Amino acid sequence: xxxxxxxTLKVWRQKGPKEKGAFETYQLKDISQGSSFLEMLDILxxxxxxxxxxPVVFDHDCREGICGMCSLYIDGHPHGPxxxxxxxxxxxxxxxxxxxxxxxxxxxxxxxxxxxxxxxRYAYDKIIQxxxxxxxxxxxxxxxxxxxxxxxxxxxxxxxAACIGCGACAAACKNGSAMLFVSAKVSQLALLPQGRAExxxxxxxxxxxxxxxxxxxxxxxxxxxxxxxxxxxxxxxxRLNREFVKAKLQD
Amino acid sequence: MWLLNSSIGKKLIMSISGIxxxxxLLFHMSMxxxxxxxxxxxxxxxxxLGSNWYAVAGTLVLAAGVVIHILYSIMLTLQNRKARxxxxxxxxxxxxxxxxxxxxxxxxxxxxxxxxxxxxxxxWYKMMFAELMGHHAVDLGGTMVSTTAGAEFIKxxxxxxxxxxxxxxxxxxxxxxxTHGFWSAIQTIGWSNAxxxxxxxxxxxxxxxxxxxxxxxxxxxxxxxxxx
Ligand code: HEM
Ligand code: SF4
Ligand code: FES
Numbered sequence: 472x473x474x475x476x477x478x479t480l481k482v483w484r485q486k487g488p489k490e491k492g493a494f495e496t497y498q499l500k501d502i503s504q505g506s507s508f509l510e511m512l513d514i515l516x517x518x519x520x521x522x523x524x525x526p527v528v529f530d531h532d533c534r535e536g537i538c539g540m541c542s543l544y545i546d547g548h549p550h551g552p553x554x555x556x557x558x559x560x561x562x563x564x565x566x567x568x569x570x571x572x573x574x575x576x577x578x579x580x581x582x583x584x585x586x587x588x589x590x591x592r593y594a595y596d597k598i599i600q601x602x603x604x605x606x607x608x609x610x611x612x613x614x615x616x617x618x619x620x621x622x623x624x625x626x627x628x629x630x631x632a633a634c635i636g637c638g639a640c641a642a643a644c645k646n647g648s649a650m651l652f653v654s655a656k657v658s659q660l661a662l663l664p665q666g667r668a669e670x671x672x673x674x675x676x677x678x679x680x681x682x683x684x685x686x687x688x689x690x691x692x693x694x695x696x697x698x699x700x701x702x703x704x705x706x707x708x709x710r711l712n713r714e715f716v717k718a719k720l721q722d
Numbered sequence: 723m724w725l726l727n728s729s730i731g732k733k734l735i736m737s738i739s740g741i742x743x744x745x746x747l748l749f750h751m752s753m754x755x756x757x758x759x760x761x762x763x764x765x766x767x768x769x770x771l772g773s774n775w776y777a778v779a780g781t782l783v784l785a786a787g788v789v790i791h792i793l794y795s796i797m798l799t800l801q802n803r804k805a806r807x808x809x810x811x812x813x814x815x816x817x818x819x820x821x822x823x824x825x826x827x828x829x830x831x832x833x834x835x836x837x838x839x840x841x842x843x844x845x846w847y848k849m850m851f852a853e854l855m856g857h858h859a860v861d862l863g864g865t866m867v868s869t870t871a872g873a874e875f876i877k878x879x880x881x882x883x884x885x886x887x888x889x890x891x892x893x894x895x896x897x898x899x900x901t902h903g904f905w906s907a908i909q910t911i912g913w914s915n916a917x918x919x920x921x922x923x924x925x926x927x928x929x930x931x932x933x934x935x936x937x938x939x940x941x942x943x944x945x946x947x948x949x950x
Binding site: 481492494544546547573575578580581584643644645646647678679681682685686687689690691692693694696697698704706708709711712713715716719 | 724725727728729730731732733734798801802804805806807809810811812813814815816817818819820821824825827902905906909910911912913914915916919
């Protein structure tokens with residue numbers, strides 16, 4: 472049964488990208504375990520505003536696990552201690568009465584802190600802009616069965632397409648590597664005939680952008696996969712390596 | 723050149739040089755195990771590999787492999803630290819499925835290289851190097867020993883408990899490095915998928931265990947022989 476709990480929050484507060492940040496400790500009383508983690512932060516912010524203090528800044532949007540906006544490194548895990556969910560899907564019943572919960576922003580050179588718990592994840596958008604798309608001529612809508620696609624490929628492509636670009640992979644990685652994200656975005660298109668045509672160009676352009684933005688080199692620790700809210704598999708990274716080496720050897 | 727400039731290219735260099743070193747270790751281990759069964763055969767191999775210019779050329783290629791592997795490990799590790807940023811997390815966890823070795827490859831490599839220096843001073847310097855300098859016998863604990871009498875070297879060093887233990891520590895560090903290293907190298911080349919990943923991990927463990935047990939076997943057998 473859900474009950475009401477008292478918790479201690481240690482939250483990273485930082486005024487701006489260049490300022491020095493520090494942890495602040497807050498006490499929250501009578502938090503329903505049925506509330507979500509972000510609702511709990513809303514309660515904290517209301518309390519802070521009522522006390523005349525600055526609310527904690529954090530990213531969120533859909534609050535249903537599909538947009539990729541929420542972040543937060545909670546008790547040592549991106550998207551919190553539960554697995555296969557985003558922070559917005561995390562509930563307070565995962566925590567016990569009297570718990571101390573540490574909340575940090577993503578920490579990776581590729582994702583500089585904007586303020587408090589909000590980080591700049593524009594780098595991932597830049598990688599997509601470098602080639603994570605199919606250049607289509609918009610004509611009439613083709614018949615759904617015009618291009619037959621094996622079920623296995625369709626499933627693998629869908630699994631890769633589940634990536635919401637949240638950045639937890641790079642945040643979890645001791646090497647600050649974005650490989651899981653890039654490999655998901657390369658795979659979701661490379662596996663399908665519509666995306667196959669530009670597969671070589673895409674793999675080269677996206678890896679080049681990823682390197683240019685200063686993300687690290689993957690050493691296959693698998694931390695990304697363990698923390699990914701969408702369970703994107705590192706077999707995608709093997710596929711990206713394959714696609715990239717193949718594309719370069721063809722040049 | 724993409725091999726030198728891109729992250730995946732540099733990882734490929736790490737991976738190929740690492741696999742090359744593993745192949746050498748397999749050979750070296752098999753050669754050592756011979757010594758248990760026949761010291762004569764072992765000495766014959768040592769003589770063959772010491773006096774032969776092909777073997778010297780092979781040693782140079784091997785040295786290049788080691789140097790490349792280490793240079794790139796330093797370069798990649800520095801880049802990765804920079805990519806991680808200066809701000810560290812206050813709370814750190816290691817999710818299950820993440821091997822300890824995978825996050826400590828550089829440290830394990832440093833341990834391996836440290837003992838490698840010791841090993842070179844004890845064996846290579848007094849065997850192949852001495853021979854290249856024109857000596858045919860070296861002083862080993864007060865007696866003159868032929869530079870090709872490998873079995874005498876093994877007996878001399880592994881009869882000393884401290885040295886035997888140091889070598890065993892070396893094999894343990896190597897074991898950790900290889901349990902992650904082998905499948906990681908295959909994954910870097912791209913020869914993996916959801917099913918093969920698990921198989922490669924099992925193969926990695928077997929390979930690392932065979933290599934390290936082989937070396938350890940020789941060390942322990944010769945230590946025990948000296949005690950009896
Ligand atoms: C007998 C000697 C060695 C062997 C057989 C060996 C083997 C390997 C292999 C197979 C890999 C995997 C490559 C990959 O992930 O793509 C690797 C990675 C690595 N090695 Fe070694 N290595 C040896 C010595 C060293 C030394 C002396 C160092 C450094 C001081 C070192 C540091 C590293 C590092 C940092 C990695 C990267 C980890 C990764 O990318 O997964 N290794 N090694
Ligand atoms: S791969 Fe997973 S962790 Fe990385 S951005 Fe996509 S959904 Fe987030
Ligand atoms: S707020 Fe949209 S995924 Fe969490």
